[in-house]
Amino acid sequence: xxxxxxxxxxxxxxxxxxxxxxxxxxxxxxxxxxxxxxxxxxxxxxxxxxxxxxxxxxxxxxxxxxxxxxxxxxxxxxxxxxxxxxxxxxxxxxxxxxxxxxxxxxxxxxxxxxxxxxxxxxxxxxxxxxxxxxxxxxxxxxxxxxxxxxxxxxxxxxxxxxxxxxxxxxxxxxxxxxxxxxxxxxxxxxxxxxxxxxxxxxxxxxxxxxxxxxxxxxxxxxxxxxxxxxxxxxxxxxxxxxxxxxxxxxxxxxxxxxxxxxxxxxxxxxxxxxxxxxxxxxxxxxxxxxxxxxxxxxxxxxxxxxxxxxxxxxxxxxxxxxxxxxxxxxxxxxxxxxxxxxxxxxxxxxxxxxxxxxx
Amino acid sequence: xxxxxxxxxxxxxxxxxxxxxxxxxxxxxxxxxxxxxxxxxxxxxxxxxxxxxxxxxxxxxxxxxxxxxxxxxxxxxxxxxxxxxxxxxxxxxxxxxxxxxxxxxxxxxxxxxxxxxxxxxxxxxxxxxxxxxxxxxx
Numbered sequence: 205x206x207x208x209x210x211x212x213x214x215x216x217x218x219x220x221x222x223x224x225x226x227x228x229x230x231x232x233x234x235x236x237x238x239x240x241x242x243x244x245x246x247x248x249x250x251x252x253x254x255x256x257x258x259x260x261x262x263x264x265x266x267x268x269x270x271x272x273x274x275x276x277x278x279x280x281x282x283x284x285x286x287x288x289x290x291x292x293x294x295x296x297x298x299x300x301x302x303x304x305x306x307x308x309x310x311x312x313x314x315x316x317x318x319x320x321x322x323x324x325x326x327x328x329x330x331x332x333x334x335x336x337x338x339x340x341x342x343x344x345x346x347x348x349x350x351x352x353x354x355x356x357x358x359x360x361x362x363x364x365x366x367x368x369x370x371x372x373x374x375x376x377x378x379x380x381x382x383x384x385x386x387x388x389x390x391x392x393x394x395x396x397x398x399x400x401x402x403x404x405x406x407x408x409x410x411x412x413x414x415x416x417x418x419x420x421x422x423x424x425x426x427x428x429x430x431x432x433x434x435x436x437x438x439x440x441x442x443x444x445x446x447x448x449x450x451x452x453x454x455x456x457x458x459x460x461x462x463x464x465x466x467x468x469x470x471x472x473x474x475x476x477x478x479x480x481x482x483x484x485x486x487x488x489x490x491x492x493x494x495x496x497x498x499x500x501x502x503x504x505x506x507x508x509x510x511x512x513x514x515x516x517x518x519x520x521x522x523x524x525x526x527x528x529x530x531x532x533x534x535x536x537x538x539x540x541x542x543x544x545x546x547x548x549x550x551x552x553x554x555x556x557x558x559x560x561x562x563x
Numbered sequence: 564x565x566x567x568x569x570x571x572x573x574x575x576x577x578x579x580x581x582x583x584x585x586x587x588x589x590x591x592x593x594x595x596x597x598x599x600x601x602x603x604x605x606x607x608x609x610x611x612x613x614x615x616x617x618x619x620x621x622x623x624x625x626x627x628x629x630x631x632x633x634x635x636x637x638x639x640x641x642x643x644x645x646x647x648x649x650x651x652x653x654x655x656x657x658x659x660x661x662x663x664x665x666x667x668x669x670x671x672x673x674x675x676x677x678x679x680x681x682x683x684x685x686x687x688x689x690x691x692x693x694x695x696x697x698x699x700x701x
Binding site: 256257260261263264267327328331334341344345346347348349352354362363386387389390393394395396 | 566568569571572573576582594595596597598617619640641642643644647656
């Protein structure tokens, strides 16, 4: 009978994008059990909502996470706008959609880079992040910040992107699309990469449903659900279908995210073609009273935001259920029975954003 | 499955210049809208304290008694909330980032005392009122 040893993995590890601790119970090379610990990056941001004016809390909400930052700020604003009965001007909705899709592009490119780094292919990691820099330049030109944009406010957007800027972006994205085709063919066709991804972490459709997972992690197991189809912001006017795969392993999840990259570029083109003229914000009066839940499609999956207001300038409660929190139990289950060298792949395959789990 | 999918990029990279920017030898080019750091035109500032109240990270301290406005640049998150809410528009967001340093020094601006207002001329002190016009001194 082989002896069991417990290897502590994280919170500091070169392969981890964010701090999470896993105690891996190993029998030789095989992982028998995984005990997770979270809480290294808990900052008490949900409690802070009781101490900041609800108009200023947008800046705190968007700093919950660096990668998903735009959608956190946007969803908080949407929840408060619904409670106050504020109707957004259509141009603001389109701008939000465009920035959302650019965020998704940059997040998936970041993830592709981290995945390449996880199996040791550092040059591919650098190439993905070199292409991501082009998107970060677009963010800096339009919002002033590379990761934290601070363009959302309750009632609309603080900044506008004029048509010249939007068309410039669409042109740059066209050039990016060509570069992306070259890089993603390495992920999907290269035999060395495939040997690390195919057959690893197979999740059946039934398991995905039982564990309640979200995002590309879920769609790669055959469940065609995308929260963008709810039609919030300008998504109701855009033409797209959820991207799914039936294979359910790490390779299928990579494939789904790669196809989502190209889908995002297409969505941005559609939105820029249809964006109407008009104001980008409406003034707001008074304080919110009531509660509302908003569901958006973060790059990692469906995120749920609950806001409860009591009529004063401080909100009662702000609760966020992020997609990574829903994916972690399934990830733990997939890890049982795998080899130690597959652990980085399995952690990255859910696209973990631990800052979001533990605000 | 192919073997040489990355070969074209590798070959291209062998013979081209590095993409890395040679910062700080080559100074960084900021974009027009880059949110770098906050500046205050203290002559226009009325020390109302609105910026300090609005700051989500409490980076600004306004002291009306001592007529000072202080910002801690390393606490500032460059959100622009102070700039938006300033009633006198004396605050502005500048492009360059806060320079790194060995300590988190704060930046204190002192508003000079206003120049003394010109006082009205003092009334001349006479012992008797001047004689009224028209009355003859008889």
